[in-house]
Amino acid sequence: MSKTADSIGVVLACGGRFSSKERESIAARLGSALLIEEAFGSPAQVAALAARITKRRFRRVLLAGIAPAGQAELLQTLARQAHLPAAAVGGVDLGPALASRTRAPGALRAIQRGLAALAEIPPVERRSLALEPGVLVVGAGPAGREAAAALRGLGHPVTLVEKTDGSAGPSGGPQAVGLQGAELLTGSMVRRVEGQVGRFAVTVRTPSGDRQVTCGAVVLAAGIPGFHPGIPAASSAAIAGGAADTAAAPFGVAGVVPLEQLEQAVAGLPRRRGVRPVAVILDWRLEETKGSTQAALELALRLQKEGALQVHLLCREVRVAAMELEELYDRARQAGVDIIKFEGRPALRSTGKAVAVDFRDAILGQQVSLECELAGVSSYGVRGDADPELARLFGVSLDALGQFQLNNIHLFPGETNRPGVFAAGACRGQFYLPLIESEARATALAVHQLLAPGVLELELAQPVVDEDKCALCLTCVRSCPHGAMYVDRAKGAAACAPEACRRCGICAAECPAKAITLPAWSDRAVLSQVS
Amino acid sequence: MAKKQIEKKIVAFCCENSALKAAEALSDPATLDAVELVRLPCTGKAETGLLLACLERGHPGVLVLGCPADNCKFLVGSTRANKRVQSTRRLLKEAGLSEERVRMDFVSSVDGHRLARIVREMRERLNAIEGAKV
Numbered sequence: 001m002s003k004t005a006d007s008i009g010v011v012l013a014c015g016g017r018f019s020s021k022e023r024e025s026i027a028a029r030l031g032s033a034l035l036i037e038e039a040f041g042s043p044a045q046v047a048a049l050a051a052r053i054t055k056r057r058f059r060r061v062l063l064a065g066i067a068p069a070g071q072a073e074l075l076q077t078l079a080r081q082a083h084l085p086a087a088a089v090g091g092v093d094l095g096p097a098l099a100s101r102t103r104a105p106g107a108l109r110a111i112q113r114g115l116a117a118l119a120e121i122p123p124v125e126r127r128s129l130a131l132e133p134g135v136l137v138v139g140a141g142p143a144g145r146e147a148a149a150a151l152r153g154l155g156h157p158v159t160l161v162e163k164t165d166g167s168a169g170p171s172g173g174p175q176a177v178g179l180q181g182a183e184l185l186t187g188s189m190v191r192r193v194e195g196q197v198g199r200f201a202v203t204v205r206t207p208s209g210d211r212q213v214t215c216g217a218v219v220l221a222a223g224i225p226g227f228h229p230g231i232p233a234a235s236s237a238a239i240a241g242g243a244a245d246t247a248a249a250p251f252g253v254a255g256v257v258p259l260e261q262l263e264q265a266v267a268g269l270p271r272r273r274g275v276r277p278v279a280v281i282l283d284w285r286l287e288e289t290k291g292s293t294q295a296a297l298e299l300a301l302r303l304q305k306e307g308a309l310q311v312h313l314l315c316r317e318v319r320v321a322a323m324e325l326e327e328l329y330d331r332a333r334q335a336g337v338d339i340i341k342f343e344g345r346p347a348l349r350s351t352g353k354a355v356a357v358d359f360r361d362a363i364l365g366q367q368v369s370l371e372c373e374l375a376g377v378s379s380y381g382v383r384g385d386a387d388p389e390l391a392r393l394f395g396v397s398l399d400a401l402g403q404f405q406l407n408n409i410h411l412f413p414g415e416t417n418r419p420g421v422f423a424a425g426a427c428r429g430q431f432y433l434p435l436i437e438s439e440a441r442a443t444a445l446a447v448h449q450l451l452a453p454g455v456l457e458l459e460l461a462q463p464v465v466d467e468d469k470c471a472l473c474l475t476c477v478r479s480c481p482h483g484a485m486y487v488d489r490a491k492g493a494a495a496c497a498p499e500a501c502r503r504c505g506i507c508a509a510e511c512p513a514k515a516i517t518l519p520a521w522s523d524r525a526v527l528s529q530v531s
Numbered sequence: 532m533a534k535k536q537i538e539k540k541i542v543a544f545c546c547e548n549s550a551l552k553a554a555e556a557l558s559d560p561a562t563l564d565a566v567e568l569v570r571l572p573c574t575g576k577a578e579t580g581l582l583l584a585c586l587e588r589g590h591p592g593v594l595v596l597g598c599p600a601d602n603c604k605f606l607v608g609s610t611r612a613n614k615r616v617q618s619t620r621r622l623l624k625e626a627g628l629s630e631e632r633v634r635m636d637f638v639s640s641v642d643g644h645r646l647a648r649i650v651r652e653m654r655e656r657l658n659a660i661e662g663a664k665v
Contacts, residue, residue, distance in 0.1 A: 072547060072555060072570075087572075397606070410604050417606050481606040504605035505576030509615065514580075521576055527584060529569045530542055 009058035014065030022104040050081035059123040087520030120525035143425025144221035150444035158182035197420025255355035262376030282315035291431030395483035414443035469515030476507035550596035552640035575608030
């Protein structure tokens, strides 16, 4: 047969359903490409077939006679075991041919259609990319220091870039914790980022001039402005994340104050006998985080312990999913803090002397009105606060809350949309110190997992750009979710970095000039699936 | 010689990570008799030209079945596909065709019955359009 059949192996997976004469006629037409398998399905049979494919050096394989149900799984397994790209293993259903009168010629036609579809898929080359040792950590706050120390412990050279001069700061300053030999650049900022996972070239502006840092991976731990997890909850404004978004709370009502001013307001109450009720209202703008819950519980506990107050803590849910928080919650309960769960959002109105908090109690299922002398409303509202300039420099997407990790199930904690760029701490939405630290260590492990092998095995199946058609409109650069598309200045056209590309084909579909093709999924290959 | 016209099926461009798995997991494959499944690495690869090419070849309708938002393996693939499908629908409308011939929907890999419903509803909509018999 043609050259096509020589490089593509054909497996007749339902050989038993053809007579030996029919089989011979098919074999005669397919020549040396045919491997006949009687039955097919058990893991051992798949492994044996994969070994035969490897031995015969087939670059593409067609399984003829595979029932469509469960096909994808089987094809993927076989491709993996035969060390072939997933797209290089195809299947074709011979059911209709077997049911028809012609049988063998019909089956042969079906096989040839399958071969034609596979022939559209060019063979894929593989390459090993040596990974640059070294990790750049941006931000020397709790997350950055923890990640840097863990990475040093795992044997990676680390450069830590800190915007402030690092001398003090609310959380003790970068030098407060041993960095185990990580290089610390204080008063420095990232100015420019080039390259991809395994080989980032980052320009850092330091007080003594620009520095080039080459690294295999990056950890963004830049925090968010105004947030300092190291300080106690005395100023919950900080926990609230800088510019507190309090527009919706009715602070015009007498006795209603932002939570961070509640202690001050309590001190200013005129003295009188008896226990005075005070409300702490959470979950007003956004759901509280563990960090802001901690601050609120500590505040409630402090006020309750003064003795002259009865604290009612109102929330939609208590977020205590950490050992220390559970204990804090218990202590608050034991001290007498009354914790109430409401539905929806409470209404606050002035009754002249007091504030009435009207809400629907989630447990009683009833409308309840609570009179308090003061009501402190949480102004927690962290939004859009991760450094957008850093996101732009590193090509990292922000989520709906303006933080670094997209809300996507396929991203493991700490990963960003950009391969090789990780995030830790407040800039990815963790505001609770113990968890910031443990997540930073986990991120360090993820970096270690990436860099430890020293090389990245690549399948060069990334999109190909037709330089003559590319008009440099940058649509692909903007639309690539992984930041794999870039402008190749030497060629004067867009190009794709195989180490970052995930072969989704978005660039190929978006390109207005149709200059980009994803090799395994050209228009012809896709349309060949349609009758 | 009047050879019997083979009636073309609806083409369903399926993301191999979600809709295709849902289709494979369906206990009764006859549910999908009305459609021809086309495998894509991501619905983000489904470009307007491919959708229109199917209509040009005489298929009565085209479905693009991708992952629910925030569930796309390629982060924004199905969102981008949706934008493209909506613009294709506008193109069809401007050309005087029914925009119902092209439709995007979102199916997770465990949503077989939802997939069956989408196909059924697509058939009903296409049957309502004159000239389309599925």
